[in-house]
Amino acid sequence: MVAHLVRLKLALLGNGLRRSAWQVVGLVLGLVYGLLVLGLVVAGLAALSTQDTALRQTVTVVVGSVLVLGWWFVPLVAFGVDATLDPARFVTFAIPRRSLLTGLAIAGLVGIPGAMSTVTSLAIGLTWWRDPLTVPVALLGAAAGLALAVVGGRAISTVAAPLVARRRVRELLAVLVVLLLASIGPALGSLSGAAVVSVDEHTFDRPAQVLAWTPAGAPWAAAGDAAAGRWGLVVVRLVIAAAGLVLAWWVWGRATAHVLVNPPHQEAAGPRKGLGWFGRLPATPLGAVTARCLTYWVRDPRYALALVMVPLTPVLLWVVGRGSALVLISGPIAAFFVGWGISADLSYDGTAFWTHVAAPLRGVTDRLGRVLASATIGVPVVAAIVVSTAAVVGASDDLPALLGASLGVLLTAYGGASVVSALVVMPVQQPGENPFATRQGTSLAAFLSQTVGWMAVIVLALPEIVLAWLAVRGGPAALGVAAALVGLVLGAIVLVVGVRTGGRVLDRRAPLLLHRLVSFS
Amino acid sequence: MPDDVTPATPTPALALRGLWRRFGPKIAVAGIDLTVPAGSFYGLVGPNGAGKTTTISMSTGLLQPDAGQVLVHGRDLWADPVAVKRTLGVLPDGVKLFDRLTGEQLITYAGLLHGLDRDTVAGRSRELLTAFDLVDDARTLVVDYSAGMTKKVALACALVHAPNLLVLDEPFEAVDPVSAANIRDILASYVRGGGTVVVSSHVMDLVQRMCDHVAVVARGQVLAAGPVEQVRGDGSLEDRFVELVGGRVAAEGFAWLRTSSD
Incomplete structure (x- = not known):
């Protein structure tokens, strides 16, 4: 055997x-x-x-x-x-x-x-x-x-x-994430009082x-x-x-x-009330796509797992940086991961994506709906991380610079992910599958597109990152304001260009992507 | 026969012209030509792997053909997909739904994606849920539905925007007899009202009773097509199908499969 x-x-x-x-x-x-x-x-x-x-x-x-x-x-x-x-x-x-x-x-x-x-x-x-x-x-x-x-x-x-x-x-996990987010500040505050650790051959x-x-x-x-x-x-x-x-x-x-x-079976959830987000958002294709994505952010554990990592970033950076201002980069890093998260959206849809392909839906609407849904959660989360880390190291003067850089990175990542996810889909766990299982056959094309996408986002967000860096390193306050302006304006431009380009690409490639998704399943 | 309701139009509801599609070395659809008259109930039958699903996917904008044309009411689907898809209702086979939505949400989603307004969607989804006997499960997640209920809710999604042409891949698979009869009634009244339905199926008997036209597909080609009476001739559709497709194997041997012999 x-x-x-x-x-x-x-x-x-x-x-x-x-x-x-x-x-x-x-x-x-x-x-x-x-x-x-x-x-x-x-x-x-x-x-x-x-x-x-x-x-x-x-x-x-x-x-x-x-x-x-x-x-x-x-x-x-x-x-x-x-x-x-x-x-x-x-x-x-x-x-x-x-x-x-x-x-x-x-x-x-x-x-x-x-x-x-x-x-x-x-x-x-x-x-x-x-x-x-x-x-x-x-x-x-x-x-x-x-x-x-x-x-x-x-x-x-x-x-x-x-x-x-x-x-x-899953709900417990979600609560834990929120608790972790809320406890970053106090936890880091108490850590900074601890003795500085030094490494030698007896440390271990x-x-x-x-x-x-x-x-x-x-x-x-x-x-x-x-x-x-x-x-x-x-x-x-x-x-x-x-x-x-x-x-x-x-x-x-x-x-x-x-x-x-006893094959794993999701217990049937009780009946829902009403139409949820579909009843609250505008009754347009864009509103529908946004409502669907928001519903999935709540109901699909794969999305929740992606968010679990976000509050860990500042904690890790605090430990690595031993309480220094290094923790301030957690805002942009969290923004990057939250924004880039939607690059797997189509892969998470799986073959259910046919609903979009069969409908008279423009690619731009598909892209924008996904960004809006993610931003509803992403913007508050990123803002919370920026504000709490700045409060911990007493860098509240740098808030404009940090918020500018973080939101700039977030918008840029949304733009980049909108294009990349219209180009390549990859095999991911299907809904209901063991969330810890990996799928065979992540292709190099998927890997390359991710890497190139990452680099493109970093390069495009470099202006606000550099400005924010200079501002935090003791530059004049005007630099911080400049970082905020550049981040928001440049990020918005990248987002618009990314969503429109991604939409055009999707208009052309949606049937091909659907065919790939079918072949994964 | 539905011509007494609809004014007979010369343009067919669906016309496939020289449709080709290959996957790697395998040619799934090898030049299919098919004309589905407006107002017909058209059956697409064929053995497993005949290219039915591929043909249906290409006819509904879900899969790009390598060559050929798809004309829906005379308009080229692949030249202007967004406009043509408005008039199409699709039920594909072997794909998932957004099953973390409730049945009601899913139908609403399909309606809104097709640009319906809120009140229209609400009214129609209520009617569809009633017709498909899903009212009690309207607020249950689709992932918790049985296979037959899933088919029914998907069919409701395909109908919600009142398409002129309905293309259904295996709509009766896993559906219980009562629901199947209800679906047949809904489809028949849809055809009487001037709509056109294309269904693929393995069940010859069903196609013979339900459809007025039929096409037999095998190895990516159309072997016979036309009104059911014409295609089946004197025998049953099943006999004609086996005759066209071939591949019957004499059931000899398998002595070891007789459980009493050991």
């Missing part, structure tokens, strides 16, 4: 590559990138293997824990779990659950991230080569760590998926010691204890790792068994 599933995964990868040459290029690029990162990690570990035992243990525990925690939690916020081998697809075959799970776990290692993790684990194990007695323990620990990474990741995403699909949880001693007692770090810590002759501890670490593995396996097995006979 294991061999079957691994072969199936390889066949699926191969067929995906056969479908388009761009995917081969994508895979090669991914491979080159993976090899570069892997080379750095392995070189670092090789250098480490000549250092003393304590440092070796600290570093291997930290690196290993990052690996495990990455497999566990990264799929929840980004990338997603590879859904090519979804357990639900095997429901009609009489496969014992145990062999299905083993096969899925091992097949999960096929692919670039899996191969990179395998080599990294092996390298961590081999850092102990100078200590022959330790090597078997280290390799055993590395194998346990890798298994924990894969199985634990599957367990967490299988358990979390139905939760996120549930309305209540404490975290490593704590991690070594958790399933994520224990398998990697066993080798260091063996090298130091603490054999009792070795047993304890391995028991922790084994217990974690058994627990993850059990949870995954239970959750999979449940999913197999």
Whole structure:
């Protein structure tokens, strides 16, 4: 069964590559990138293997824990779990659950991230080569760590998926976003009082010691204890790792068994009141498109997930910048991501986009409606982030400059995204699909269009960004006002040009885009 | 037969002229010519993969043909899509709807996209919901609808702007017999009122009873087209279809499929 599933995964990868040459290029690029990162990690570990035992243990525990925690939690916020081998697809075959799970776990290692993790684990194990007695323990620990990474990741995403699909949880997520937004100010204020952290070779001693007692770090810590002759501890670490593995396996097995006979089903929501936004906005095609998008912002978790990242930006920047004025760039960054978000709008519509293609709808109306809906949420969110970050670092004098730059970036990103999303669509999760699953076959064309679009937006917004930068760095107040004016005027121009160009492109290409969307499904 | 209601016009409701479409190496539609007279109830039948859906998509502006022309009431669809689409009602197959809207919202959305005003949309969507027996579920999300209800609400969306030409891809799939009979009545009265309907279907019997014209499509070409009586001749439409399309396999063998034999 294991061999079957691994072969199936390889066949699926191969067929995906056969479908388009761009995917081969994508895979090669991914491979080159993976090899570069892997080379750095392995070189670092090789250098480490000549250092003393304590440092070796600290570093291997930290690196290993990052690996495990990455497999566990990264799929929840980004990338997603590879859904090519979804357990639900095997429901009609009489496969014992145990062999299905083993096969899925091992097949999960096929692919670039899996191969990179395998080599990294092996390298961590081999850092102990100078200590022959330790090597078997280290390799055993590395194998346990890798298994924990894969199985634990599957367990967490299988358990979390139905939760996120549930309305209540989605509403809870939305509330959390609002709370996070509101708490940025006070949180950052209290952080600035904390001592400045300095990094040296002992910085990670404490975290490593704590991690070594958790399933994520224990398998990697066993080798260091063996090298130091603490054999009792070795047993304890391995028991922790084994217990974690058994627990993850059990949870995954239970959750999979449940999913197999209870396919995820959205509970039927109660009846709605009236027409919602359709009753409130003008009864025109533009009003209808806007109302539809706004309804989706509320009802479709994929849109909500995109917004979750926004309030995290200032928090991250605050931590990275250690309370400096660096946090002020979160306004423009959040504006960029909120604005650029609509570049995936058509892809999110999926084949339902035919409604627009079949209707006598001008491309411009389609573009503008989507921008208006996003702006209804985006403008207040961006303004809130700008005002709260400025308040935290006491830069309220710079508000005109910051608001100008942020709104300028927002409008520019709307303009750019309006053009790009009329050019290229990409496969995304369908509504109701596991929001953590990734779709195969994101083409290089999609990737390139995104990259070029990003750069174009940054270049077009550069005037207000530079002006705002100068104003914040102590320029005269007039500079701030200039940044605000330039941002609003230039942003508005880019928006108008982008919406009109995108509309014209869409008029021409809508049937082609629909055909692509149909072929994704 | 609907000619006693509509003044007979020389321009057909839908005319396909040399329509071609290929997907990679596969030619899905290989030069289809078809004339759908105004006021007719036209059936499009063909085996799986015959190119029915591709033809319908190209006739309704959803898929660009590689070559050929689509004339709706004499106007070239692909030369002026926005104007021609106003007169078209479409029910495609195998695509989703904006299913995070309620049934009522979805019909309203379709109406507003076609430029109707608020009161017209409200009145018509109420009537359509009643006709399709969806009143109780008007405020339920379409994603929670059954397959048959989804078909019905999509059909309501195709009708809301009172098109002259209705093109429906597999409208009866997954629809229960009672609803199917209601839909047939609605479509028949639409045709009596001067509208033109094109439906694709696998169900020969249904097409034979419901349609006045039929075209048999296979391998991307029209094998026979015209009034139903003319196409089927003396036999049933199904016999004629099998004769035209071929591909019947004698049901021999499969001894292992007899469950009693083990």
